[in-house]
Amino acid sequence: MIQFLQQLINGLALGSIYALIALGYTMVYGVLKFINFAHGDIYMVGAFVGLYVTPWVWKVIPPGQDPSKFNWNTTAGGLVVMLISMVVCAVLGILIERLVYRPLRNRPRLTVLITAIGVSIFLENFGQYLFGADPKSFPDILPDRTIDIGDLSIFMNQIVVFVTTIVLLVALRYIVMKTRMGTAMRALSYNTTAASLMGINNDVIIAFTFGLGSALAAAAGILNAINYPSIDPLMGILPGIKAFVAAVLGGIGNLPGAVVGGLLLGVLETMVVGYISPMYRDAIAFAALIFILLFRPNGLFGKIEKEKV
Amino acid sequence: MLQIRDLHVNYGAITALHGINIDVPKGSIVTLIGANGAGKSTTLRAVSGITRAQKGSIVFDGEEIVHLAPHKIVGRGLCHVPEGRMIFANLSVMENLLMGAYRRNDRKAFGGDLDYIFDIFPRLKERKAQSAGTLSGGEQQMLAIGRALMSKPRCLMLDEPSLGIAPLLVKTIFEKIVEVNKNLGITVLLVEQNANLALEISQFGYVLETGRIILSDASAKLREDPQVKECYLGG
């Protein structure tokens, strides 16, 4: 039982990361109806930005001396690192949209998909050129502590992942459901023509969506690097694909669905690794994807749409 | 208020509009009638900027708008209620109405405008928290018009407001169009297949056929025109 609970916690922590990335896929799919293949690589860039800005942040906010004790300075520094990374990635996301995707706005979806693959390959390989292909170790930007509840041990990092994820989700929900920009996002995702007839500048909303999704991916990159402090330029490929699976699982375009899909996939993967074999860690995501697409192509919560003839 | 001159629109190799001219005087209701595929919707789409015109000029209130993006045209006070209503089914009725006011910054004035819309379409008030996708066809059309009114337009373009709506509701909606025109002084360009009804409430009419204006006259005269009678009035 303890082992199961432990696995569940690990799975939820991993799932939170998937959920944060999946939200970006789902949001972009919502407004542009295409899979932003390069989204997983933004997550990678997020981690590397964190790696490079940490020394600068630490110069301004010196971290605590004892890494095993909670320290306000360390926590604040970690938060600043994450915020900077989110902002940088948001800008990167907007830039990519502006330079590459916007000129392709009304082209066949295949063209856009191939372009996205191109952007993804570019980010990975340019990352290798810029950062070096070898894994880098990510600094301890948070106090490293374990909390024991009976036989169950929860890492401080996992708590940080949960708390941050929840905060980000609440913030996102507020933006999407309550603000003018968020309502415009939803309107646009339903009907772009009607949105522009309302005076909505679709370009602005789409850029905003890209920024928002990329910021969430950057946060996921940092959170994951806190847990697994070895980062490399190709680290975004698999989580990217898995987060996409999570988005599809929840019904692409559906925000709560992406979160549920992410958590579900994270738990599923951890259980397979824990109880079956770590060799099938990656296969499980693809098996889930194939299963869901073949039997419920609109995801667990989606509804069937028919082509108009 | 609105002058369309020599407007040409092509879809790929197909020419949808072969240089049409339309004048919509301030405060009037002008209607555009014609068969399916004649180019009525294309005309409105070109004016609101959703479809790009290849040639020609569209002057709204003294300003050339033919090259403006749709959202800017809305900002100028020209609002298009598209064919098929295109309400946001995933948003609530209230959110739909607020989207209509997207470009406005005078949030304090929203209340009064909402009251006016709920006054002419009481059904919307009853359903304001409801998801717009659950509305009936007629209610959706009311919402589409209400949403357009929230942008405080000076000119309203309506594309087939009677489409797929029960006859009784069509009557109500046409009455409201006249009311809005009279009370708020909003100029109306109405595209309609139901020529009888359209010519009844309008002052001037244009008949479009395969992308060309073949007739234009005062509505009362068009209703008596033998050709119009045969083709469009089912006479």
Next chain:
Amino acid sequence: MSVSSALLEVDQCTVQFGGLKAVSELDLRIHEGELVGLIGPNGAGKTTIFNLITGVYQPTDGDIWFDGQSVVGHKPYQITARGIARTFQNIRLFSSLSVFDNVRAACNLHLKHGISHALWRGGAFAREEAEIAERVDGLLDIFHLSHLRNAECTSLPYGDQRRLEIVRALATRPKLLLLDEPAAGMNPTEKGELMRLIRFAQEKFQLAVLLVEHDMRVVMGICERIAVIDYGVKIAEGTPEAIRNDRKVIEAYLGE
């Protein structure tokens, strides 16, 4: 002309999307060689009826009989093979193919030989390809499209594209042809010519035709019988003369 059973028999068909009944309890009969019109206001469910007959949609309730057999549950390509061909309201030609190839592709259905012939390319293959080419050219000739044989179909004017769609449908050798607003976007001269061609094809190929059309001159001019649809329900059926004077039709359709 007394045919005991109809070629097409739509029997109490209902199509439901979610809570919405797009077509309800529709009865429709078309006899061999008959030219029937289907009219009604926009959004009344005419195209849905076409999609129902051709297997794009399945009826929620009811049955459809064609040539003595039920076609419910069959795929669109199977129904076409049985002898129902159609055109589309929003022209759907094969955009990358030439005019000739668009029609030739519709002959695919009656090929005697398959993949091995296409690869082996023996005498039988050459003969069959030549036969098809001859048939296609013949059809293009009838519809005055021969001069455009090698043109890209998307470069054609609207009226020609609509005619090409009819030719393509005819190449599947149908017994029943469904035309969805064939006159939309045509000028009066083209419309007149189209009416003549539809009648001509109907006689030459012994076709039954079901015609959805908004232009009253076209419908009233060539149809022997007209059915009127409103809100997915058939509200009237009869000769053009009877329809013209039907109170219900005038009320619902002509907008009094």
Next chain:
Amino acid sequence: MNRPKTWLLLSILAAWVISRFQGAINPYYYDILITIGINIILGVSLNLVTGYTGQFSLGHAGFMSVGAYASAMVTLSVGAHARGESLIFIGALLVGGLSAALAGLLVGGPSLRLKGDYLAIVTLGFAEIIRVVFENVEAVGAARGLSIPVHTTDFFWTFLSVALTIYVVVFLVHSTYGRGFLTVRDDEVAAEAMGINATKYKVLAFVVAAFFAGIAGGLYAHFKQFIHPEGFGYLRSVDIVVIVILGGMGNTPGVIIAAVLLTILPEGLRALGSWSALPEAIRPLIQNRMILYSLLLIALMLLRPQGLFSTGGRLTKWLKRGKGAAA
């Protein structure tokens, strides 16, 4: 005897004649030539699925790996240096091709209901699963990879396969029967309304393409003499897609040119990257062919989405006319 078959025989004859002199070719260039051949097979076969039938597959490397492993297993079970080497090789290639075709049927059957992005991602998923399976099966060397003791792939076998692939794809598509592929690409609904069984065509394209990918895999295994699951990952599939895109969807001559160019390109870049006149910092930028690839891909999509070698469809028109005369 009509023209298509003459064409096929001539190209096989040419391959045979050239192969008589293969000893005289510089081994470096010889390697590149074989790789070009394998890439042509992969590109042209994927073009049947993506270019002509309009189904976007990101799993072609998966079928290639099935062919590579299956053919390698045939060779290994017969034993090295057995007599009748050529016959065994033909057998191995055929087993490779047929295994891949079977995999294509198993994958394509259910997944071709999906369209566009979804199909792409599902084919990618299947290819990854195939890779994970090879990584876990001890009998094929698992994650260590598999060595093949013989080097049977030579110029003749490679270009014989190239000729066959081109023949099948081109002459399949240019017939009334083969027009079915194009109609499915252009408009599936209209194709079905014209009596064309779209599903059948999609699956057929998938199976034929998988067969040739399997042959390519067999050639690759008996050329490199070592295969490894990692070598057939998602990036390999992308490589093949790039060949098709660059050549132009549904443009076989273009795809052949693209396969040649994209095989030579990394070699040229390697040479350029070690050119000492260049600043130190730039060299790795050039040597990493993927950076250039990706930029090329993006630029192509922005500027010429129809491919580099589609001269406004003139080439396709020329092919159509050529067909008209042949039939």
